Amino acid sequence: xxxxxxxxxxxxxxxxxxxxxxxxxxxxxxxxxxxxxxxxxxxxxxxxxxxxxxxxxxxxxxxxxxxxxxxxxxxxxxxxxxxxxxxxxxxxxxxxxxxxxxxxxxxxxxxxxxxxxxxxxxxxxxxxxxxxxxxxxxxxxxxxxxxxxxxxxxxxxxxxxxxxxxxxxxxxxxxxxxxxxxxxxxxxxxxxxxxxxxxxxxxxxxxxxxxxxxxxxxxxxxxxxxxxxxxxxxxxxxxxxxxxxxxxxxxxxxx
Amino acid sequence: xxxxxxxxxxxxxxxxxxxxxxxxxxxxxxxxxxxxxxxxxxxxxxxxxxxxxxxxxxxxxxxxxxxxxxxxxxxxxxxxxxxxxxxxxxxxxxxxxxxxxxxxxxxxxxxxxxxxxxxxxxxxxxxxxxxxxxxxxxxxxxxxxxxxxxxxxxxxxxxxxxxxxxxxxxxxxxxxxxx
Numbered sequence: 001x002x003x004x005x006x007x008x009x010x011x012x013x014x015x016x017x018x019x020x021x022x023x024x025x026x027x028x029x030x031x032x033x034x035x036x037x038x039x040x041x042x043x044x045x046x047x048x049x050x051x052x053x054x055x056x057x058x059x060x061x062x063x064x065x066x067x068x069x070x071x072x073x074x075x076x077x078x079x080x081x082x083x084x085x086x087x088x089x090x091x092x093x094x095x096x097x098x099x100x101x102x103x104x105x106x107x108x109x110x111x112x113x114x115x116x117x118x119x120x121x122x123x124x125x126x127x128x129x130x131x132x133x134x135x136x137x138x139x140x141x142x143x144x145x146x147x148x149x150x151x152x153x154x155x156x157x158x159x160x161x162x163x164x165x166x167x168x169x170x171x172x173x174x175x176x177x178x179x180x181x182x183x184x185x186x187x188x189x190x191x192x193x194x195x196x197x198x199x200x201x202x203x204x205x206x207x208x209x210x211x212x213x214x215x216x217x218x219x220x221x222x223x224x225x226x227x228x229x230x231x232x233x234x235x236x237x238x239x240x241x242x243x244x245x246x247x248x249x250x251x252x253x254x255x
Numbered sequence: 256x257x258x259x260x261x262x263x264x265x266x267x268x269x270x271x272x273x274x275x276x277x278x279x280x281x282x283x284x285x286x287x288x289x290x291x292x293x294x295x296x297x298x299x300x301x302x303x304x305x306x307x308x309x310x311x312x313x314x315x316x317x318x319x320x321x322x323x324x325x326x327x328x329x330x331x332x333x334x335x336x337x338x339x340x341x342x343x344x345x346x347x348x349x350x351x352x353x354x355x356x357x358x359x360x361x362x363x364x365x366x367x368x369x370x371x372x373x374x375x376x377x378x379x380x381x382x383x384x385x386x387x388x389x390x391x392x393x394x395x396x397x398x399x400x401x402x403x404x405x406x407x408x409x410x411x412x413x414x415x416x417x418x419x420x421x422x423x424x425x426x427x428x429x430x431x432x433x434x
Contacts, residue, residue, distance in 0.1 A: 023349055024371035069371050108368065114428040115352045116345070118420040122411040123348075127340040128325035129313070132272050205382060 025073030026109040028055065033106075040106060043099055045084065049077040076102070151220070154199070154230060157239055158216050161203055178211055183218045191228065191243040199230065199239035257287055260295045261302075268299075274318025274409065316408040317415060350376035354386050354401050355419055361398040377401065385410060 022028040032051045033040055056070055083098045097103075190197055199219070206212035219241060222228045232239050257263070267283060268275050280292055296319060303311045313322050323331055332338070343351065350373045353365045366373045380386045385407045391397040403416070413419065 023346060024369055026370045073370065105370070109370070110429055111425050112349065112352055112356070112368065114425040114432070115356060115420055116348050118424065118428065119352055119355075119411055120348060122413070123342060125325070126410065126412045127342065128328040129322040130328070130331045130335075131320055131322045 025070045026106060027113075028052065028070070029073065030106060030110060030113070040110075041103060043103070045077060045081045045099065049074070049081060052077060153232065153239065154216075154220070157200055158203065161200055161212070162209070164204075178214055180214060180218055180221070183211075183214050184222060187215070187218055187222065187241075188227070188243070191241065195242070197241045199241055201238075202241075257284075257291070260284070260287060260291060261299050264292070264295050265299055268312060268319050268321060271318075271320060274314075274316045274320040276318040279318075313412065314414055315412050316405045344376075344379075346371075346376050347379050351380055351385055351403070351407070354380070355403050355407070355416070358402045358416075359389060359400045360402075361392055361394075361400055363398060365401075 022031065029048070029052065032038075032048055032055070033043065036047065036051065038044065038048065053074055056067075056074060080098050080102060187197070187202075190202075203212045203215055206215050219228070219230070223230055227244060228241050229244050230239055230241050263284065264280060267280060271279075277289075277292065277296070280296070281287075281289065284292060300312045300314070300319070309324055309327050310321050311324055312319050332340075349369060350365060353368045353373075354360055354377075357364060357368065362373060362377055365377065377386070381388070381401075383406075384404055386401045387404050388399050389402045390400050392400050407413075408415065408418075
């Protein structure tokens with residue numbers, strides 16, 4: 001598999017550990033069905049459950065956070081089998097197949113996989129052609145009409161945003177803890193990758209109010225340290241944050 | 256038809272960094288009948304396709320935009336100092352396809368389709384602006400609803416959502432794989 005930056009970003013977060021190459025339980029199930037050359041409309045549940053469990057068993061450590069989905073599928077398979085085996089007081093109608101729901105789900109998923117591979121082809125084609133947008137706008141030289149924004153402009157934008165966010169009234173059960181140092185590193189990394197950040201958009205993308213606040217303070221701190229510069233290209237336009245070319249080496253910031 | 260209509264349109268597309276829509280062309284060429292514009296665009300597109308030129312005009316995200324032809328990819332990458340273009344991870348792609356085919360859709364629905372918790376992948380897609388939040392569903396918990404963006408179309412070189420691989424194409428591919 002090609003290692004991409006998208007994937008690297010995921011890996012950095014630590015918890016995105018995949019069960020080998022399978023995206024999820026359906027993916028694994030389809031793989032087993034194909035391997036055993038089974039007709040998807042007539043799945044021998046016992047056989048496939050055995051295979052499935054054997055596969056899970058090969059994993060020494062089961063990470064419940066990530067692999068609960070795989071276990072859930074195992075439970076579902078066993079449930080289906082038990083439903084097929086158990087005698088009932090009132091026999092089921094003859095044409096009801098316990099497996100139907102699973103089969104439908106598998107077929108939908110198969111369709112999704114097909115869509116993925118076709119879209120991947122398109123992505124490959126598109127990756128070989130370039131539009132002029134590929135040239136990321138460099139930090140404009142000279143002053144021109146650029147307005148380096150004041151603290152008040154930043155604060156005003158920020159409060160507008162906060163007001164918008166307040167109305168969303170989300171409830172966060174347990175916030176994750178974010179340190180300023182972490183956030184600053186994230187901002188600098190983003191700036192290095194993209195060239196600039198849209199001030200409002202970036203804050204808006206933060207998950208919680210707390211996180212947005214921290215991001216805001218980090219930006220202020222970075223501006224103060226003269227690592228980045230906040231520029232408004234025209235009055236009333238969005239504020240963009242750029243990495244300073246002449247930036248001093250980033251100093252360690254206390255968290 | 257206006258004599259230099261093709262050249263005018265060529266100029267308009269040339270200066271447009273984002274795909275230029277027919278509507279925008281019409282705004283400029285108010286005097287010109289619509290079919291004439293469409294025909295001129297068509298001729299322009301085929302002119303670049305057949306010409307001995309490194310660039311072409313692609314029809315993407317509802318508009319027209321200049322792009323290089325695939326053969327020049329290595330040189331452009333060298334110039335831009337890009338080793339290879341970023342691609343979506345398989346996880347992100349699967350989530351994105353689920354959004355594309357089932358939109359408007361919620362996180363819970365996507366996770367159900369994939370049988371995998373899709374919170375993280377959805378977040379990545381949101382950050383890359385391939386999907387957007389369009390509102391909340393009138394359902395318990397008022398979950399957010401997602402849709403794909405114009406950038407999504409441009410990313411895959413699609414013109415509209417109708418351009419997504421059709422049911423028949425998917426079925427055909429599935430049969431080939433099952434065979």
